[in-house]
Amino acid sequence: MASTHLIFCIFLFPLFAQNTAGTVAVGSIIIATETSSPWLSPSQDFAFGFRSLNDKDRFLLSIWYHKIPEQTVVWYVNTIDPVSRGSKVELTSNFGLVLSDPHNQTLWNSELMIPGQVDHGFLNDTGNFILRGSDTDIQWLWESFRLPADTLLPSQELKTGDGLISRQSETNFSLGRFYLRFRNDGNLVLTTRSVPTNEENDAVYYESNTSDPLNPGYRVIFSSKGTISIFKINNQTQLLGPASTSVPASENYFRATIDFDGVFTLYYHPMTSTTNAKWSPLWSVPDNICLSITGDKGSGACGFNSICSLTNDQKPNCECPERYVLLDPNNKYGSCIPNFTLSCAQVEPDSREEVYDLIVHEDVDWPLSDYEQINPSNESFCGQSCLQDCLCAVAIFRSDSCWKKKLPLSNGRVDMKLNAKAFIKYRKTDSPNLNPRSIPPVQVQERLKDRKTLILVGSVFLSSSLFVNLLLIGTTCFGCYLIFWKKKIMFHPNTNAVVETNLHYFAYGELVEATNGFKEELGKGACGVVYKGEWQKSSRNIIVAVKKLDRMSGDADKEFRAEMNTIGQTNHKNLVHLLGFCDEGQHRLLVYEYMSNGNLASLLFCDKKPNWNLRSQIAIEIARGIVYLHDECSTQIIHCDIKPQNILLDDHYNARISDFGIAKLLATNQSSTRTGVRGTIGYVAPEWYRNTPITVKVDVYSFGVLLLEIISCRKNVDDVENGDRSNIILTDWAWDCFQEGRLDILAGNDFEALEDKLKLERFVMVGIWCIQENSSCRPTMRKVSQMLEGVVEVMVPPCPYPFSFTS
Numbered sequence: 001m002a003s004t005h006l007i008f009c010i011f012l013f014p015l016f017a018q019n020t021a022g023t024v025a026v027g028s029i030i031i032a033t034e035t036s037s038p039w040l041s042p043s044q045d046f047a048f049g050f051r052s053l054n055d056k057d058r059f060l061l062s063i064w065y066h067k068i069p070e071q072t073v074v075w076y077v078n079t080i081d082p083v084s085r086g087s088k089v090e091l092t093s094n095f096g097l098v099l100s101d102p103h104n105q106t107l108w109n110s111e112l113m114i115p116g117q118v119d120h121g122f123l124n125d126t127g128n129f130i131l132r133g134s135d136t137d138i139q140w141l142w143e144s145f146r147l148p149a150d151t152l153l154p155s156q157e158l159k160t161g162d163g164l165i166s167r168q169s170e171t172n173f174s175l176g177r178f179y180l181r182f183r184n185d186g187n188l189v190l191t192t193r194s195v196p197t198n199e200e201n202d203a204v205y206y207e208s209n210t211s212d213p214l215n216p217g218y219r220v221i222f223s224s225k226g227t228i229s230i231f232k233i234n235n236q237t238q239l240l241g242p243a244s245t246s247v248p249a250s251e252n253y254f255r256a257t258i259d260f261d262g263v264f265t266l267y268y269h270p271m272t273s274t275t276n277a278k279w280s281p282l283w284s285v286p287d288n289i290c291l292s293i294t295g296d297k298g299s300g301a302c303g304f305n306s307i308c309s310l311t312n313d314q315k316p317n318c319e320c321p322e323r324y325v326l327l328d329p330n331n332k333y334g335s336c337i338p339n340f341t342l343s344c345a346q347v348e349p350d351s352r353e354e355v356y357d358l359i360v361h362e363d364v365d366w367p368l369s370d371y372e373q374i375n376p377s378n379e380s381f382c383g384q385s386c387l388q389d390c391l392c393a394v395a396i397f398r399s400d401s402c403w404k405k406k407l408p409l410s411n412g413r414v415d416m417k418l419n420a421k422a423f424i425k426y427r428k429t430d431s432p433n434l435n436p437r438s439i440p441p442v443q444v445q446e447r448l449k450d451r452k453t454l455i456l457v458g459s460v461f462l463s464s465s466l467f468v469n470l471l472l473i474g475t476t477c478f479g480c481y482l483i484f485w486k487k488k489i490m491f492h493p494n495t496n497a498v499v500e501t502n503l504h505y506f507a508y509g510e511l512v513e514a515t516n517g518f519k520e521e522l523g524k525g526a527c528g529v530v531y532k533g534e535w536q537k538s539s540r541n542i543i544v545a546v547k548k549l550d551r552m553s554g555d556a557d558k559e560f561r562a563e564m565n566t567i568g569q570t571n572h573k574n575l576v577h578l579l580g581f582c583d584e585g586q587h588r589l590l591v592y593e594y595m596s597n598g599n600l601a602s603l604l605f606c607d608k609k610p611n612w613n614l615r616s617q618i619a620i621e622i623a624r625g626i627v628y629l630h631d632e633c634s635t636q637i638i639h640c641d642i643k644p645q646n647i648l649l650d651d652h653y654n655a656r657i658s659d660f661g662i663a664k665l666l667a668t669n670q671s672s673t674r675t676g677v678r679g680t681i682g683y684v685a686p687e688w689y690r691n692t693p694i695t696v697k698v699d700v701y702s703f704g705v706l707l708l709e710i711i712s713c714r715k716n717v718d719d720v721e722n723g724d725r726s727n728i729i730l731t732d733w734a735w736d737c738f739q740e741g742r743l744d745i746l747a748g749n750d751f752e753a754l755e756d757k758l759k760l761e762r763f764v765m766v767g768i769w770c771i772q773e774n775s776s777c778r779p780t781m782r783k784v785s786q787m788l789e790g791v792v793e794v795m796v797p798p799c800p801y802p803f804s805f806t807s
C-alpha cells in the first residue's frame, strides 16, 4: 500500500507541475526588450511575448514557435504597428490583454466577449492564447485563434466571414496585398486587396467553389493531422490539398500561411531541431500565381512593370525588365521604373532609332495596358512600330497581332503557352546622372520648339510622370490608411474624439444627373424613395443608391448636418456606408453604397427559403452592427427602425444595416396612430405607446422580432396591403411554440435548422428575451450578440407579456 502511494506521488508531481505551466495570472506583465521572457505553453512549443524586429527598437507582440531556431511568427495583431522599446503587455481582469506604450497610452486591447471577468490566461500547446473567466460555463472570453493574422494552425477553424491577410514582406508585418477570405456564401477565396481602401479587388485568383446555396461550406478546419478541409452543411467535407500526407503529425509542426507573395501554403517542419531542419511546403494554391491574377486593377502578383516567373516551389519570382530598376531597392516584389527617360520631347523623330533600342524577351507578356492593336502584323514591323512611337514602352507580338503598351504595365508574367514575344524599349544614350524621377518640367520645356510639340510633350510628360505620381499618391494614401487604423485602435468609446468625416457633398444637379433624372427606383421606405445612380468618383464609376428624404420634421433642418457628421463617422462592416449627401434648398438626399443583393425582406419572404447557415450568420451580423451603433461609435446611435427592409445584403450576402441615424430627422411615422412614434408597426417596442423613456432597448425589441422572422421566414404581422393574411402574430405564436417545445413548427420544418437544434433553440430563446414587454428585462445588444454566438449561456426566457394579461 505504502509503495503504491509513493509511486502515485512520483507520478503526480510532474503532472501537476505541467498543468500549471502555460497559465498566466491576471497582473502578469511583459516589457518589450530583448531580454524579457515570454509566456510559454506547457510543452514549450509556443511562446507569447515581444519579438524584436530588424529595426532593433521595434517590437512585435506575437506568438511564435519557441523550439525552432528559424524565427516563425504565427500570430500578431495586423492592425497595429510594431511598438517601441519599453512598451508592455499586461493581462488585466477588465480588458484581458492590454498593450500600452512606454507613456502608458493604450495601443490595443483584446476585446472581450464579456468585460471585467478574466480569471487567467492560458497558452495552449496548439499555439492558441486563451483568456478564461471564472465562470466555467464560458469556455473562453477571448482567444487568439479567433483573431488570425496570416497563419492558421492545426485545430484552428475559420468561420464564414473570417479571413487571413498577408504581411508586407517576410520581415514587415504591416498589412500586405493578399487576402484569404472565407466568404459568407461559403466560398474560400484568395483575392488581392487594394490599398488604401482595404476593399477586395475583383480579382479572385483561387476559389474553393463551395458556395452551392443548397449545400454551402460553413467551416474551414485545419485538422491536427495537417489536412485542411471545408465542412459543408450536409456533413460532406471538401479537402483542400492532399488527403493524408507522408509527413507524420507526431513529429512535425504544420502551419498554413498566406505568404506575403500571395501564395497560400501548407508547410511542415520537423519538431526535433537538426541543423538543416527548415519549413518545407507540402501543398499550395494557386498553382501558378503569375498567371492566376488577372484583374484589371492592381499590379498583379509582382509590382507594376515587373515580370513574374514561377520558381520550383510555386512561388513568384519578380524581376524588373532590363534597364528598369526597383522603385524601392529593398522590395524586390515591388514596382519597377525605367532607368532612363521615355519621352518624345528630347528626340527628333528621325533620330529615334539612334537613341532608343529594343530588348526582345521570349514568352513574356503584360496582358493589360494596351493602347493600340495592329492586326495583321509581323514581328519586325511590331518592334519597329514601337521604336518609332514615342508613347510606346513595350510591344507584344503574338499570333499575328501586335499590341502596343503604355506605362505602367501590370500583371507582367512569363507564360510559355502563349508563344508571345515582348519588345521592350530602352534608351541607348542617356546622360549618366539623369534620374527620371527628378527632371523638373522646366528642363523639358526649354527644348520645345513650337506649340504643337508643346501639347504633345505636355501630355507625354503627364503620362510618364503619372506613374510616379500614382505611386506617390499610393504611398501617401497608404500612410494615411495606417494612421487611420492606428487612430481607430486608440479610440475608446468613451473619448469624444473628433474624427474627420470623408463624406462627399453633392449638388442637387449632380444627383439628378447621377440618377438619370431619378429614373430607376430601387425601393420605397418610410423616409423616402431610393433610386439607383452612377457616380463618377476619381475616374471610376461606382453604383450608388440615392435616397430622397421626403418627410422631414420641422426642426430637422438644423439637425441634418450634425446628423450627417455622426453618420459619416461610423465605420463597421455590417453597416451600409454613407458616401455623401445633398442639402440644398428643399432637397435632402443621402448617397449610399449600392447593395447588389437587395434587402433581407425579399430574401426571407420569397418562395425559396435561404439556408439556415446563411440566415443565422445574417442574424449574428445584424446584432454586431447594432452593438456597434449602440456601444462603439463616438455618438450613440439608436436606430429606431430595425426591420428586414432596412437590412441590405452586399455582393457576398453580408448583412448591412441601412437607414441608421436618420430616425430623428424624420417626421413622426404617419402609419402609426400615436404621435411621437418612430418606427414601423410590428417592430416598434411597447414603450413607444407608454409613457416610458425611449432607450437603446427599442432596437433590442425590433431585433427580437426580426430574429424570429429570420428563424421562421414568416412576417410578424400580416401584410394587409398585399392581401397576405395568415392570421397569426409571429411574436405570440413563437412564444406558444417555444412553451410547447414545438420548434419544428416554428422553423417550418427546416431540416437544416432542426439538425442544428442547440443553435435553433438558443436563437429562439434570445428572440423571446428581446421581445420582453418590460424593456429592463431585455438584454443589451452586446449580450444578445454574445448569446447568439454561443459564448454566453442563454437562460430560459419568461413570458414576454407579463402586463398584457393584467391590463
Ligand SMILES: *[C@@H]1O[C@H](CO)[C@@H](O)[C@H](O)[C@H]1NC(C)=O
Pocket (backbone or CB within 6 Å): 103, 104
Ligand atoms: C500607468 O497607468 C497605471 C494605471 O492607470 C498606473 O498605476 C501607473 O502608475 C502608470 N504608469 C506611468 C508610468 O504613468
Ligand SMILES: *[C@@H]1O[C@H](CO)[C@@H](O)[C@H](O)[C@H]1NC(C)=O
Pocket (backbone or CB within 6 Å): 122, 124, 125, 126, 128, 155
Ligand atoms: C488546447 O486546445 C485543444 C484544441 O482546441 C483543446 O482540445 C484542449 O482542451 C486545449 N487545452 C486546454 C488546456 O485548454
Ligand SMILES: *[C@@H]1O[C@H](CO)[C@@H](O)[C@H](O)[C@H]1NC(C)=O
Pocket (backbone or CB within 6 Å): 053, 055, 058, 168, 172, 173, 174
Ligand atoms: C513596412 O511597410 C510599410 C508600408 O510599406 C512601411 O510604411 C513601414 O515603414 C514598414 N515597416 C518597417 C518596419 O520596415
Ligand SMILES: *[C@@H]1O[C@H](CO)[C@@H](O)[C@H](O)[C@H]1NC(C)=O
Pocket (backbone or CB within 6 Å): 207, 208, 209
Ligand atoms: C473552381 O471553379 C473554377 C472555374 O470553374 C475552376 O477553374 C477552379 O479550378 C475550381 N477550383 C477548385 C478548387 O476546384
Ligand SMILES: *[C@@H]1O[C@H](CO)[C@@H](O)[C@H](O)[C@H]1NC(C)=O
Pocket (backbone or CB within 6 Å): 233, 234, 235, 755
Ligand atoms: C451530420 O452529422 C451529425 C453528427 O455526426 C449527424 O447527427 C447528422 O445527422 C448529420 N447530418 C446529415 C445531413 O447527414
Ligand SMILES: *[C@@H]1O[C@H](CO)[C@@H](O)[C@H](O)[C@H]1NC(C)=O
Pocket (backbone or CB within 6 Å): 376, 377, 378, 381
Ligand atoms: C510586315 O507587315 C508590314 C505591315 O503590315 C508589311 O508592310 C511588311 O511587308 C510585312 N513584312 C513581312 C516580311 O511580311
Ligand SMILES: *[C@@H]1O[C@H](CO)[C@@H](O)[C@H](O)[C@H]1NC(C)=O
Pocket (backbone or CB within 6 Å): 323, 324, 325, 339, 430, 431, 432, 433, 434
Ligand atoms: C541606371 O542608370 C545609371 C546611369 O545611367 C547607371 O549608372 C546604373 O548602373 C543603371 N542601373 C541599372 C540597374 O541599370
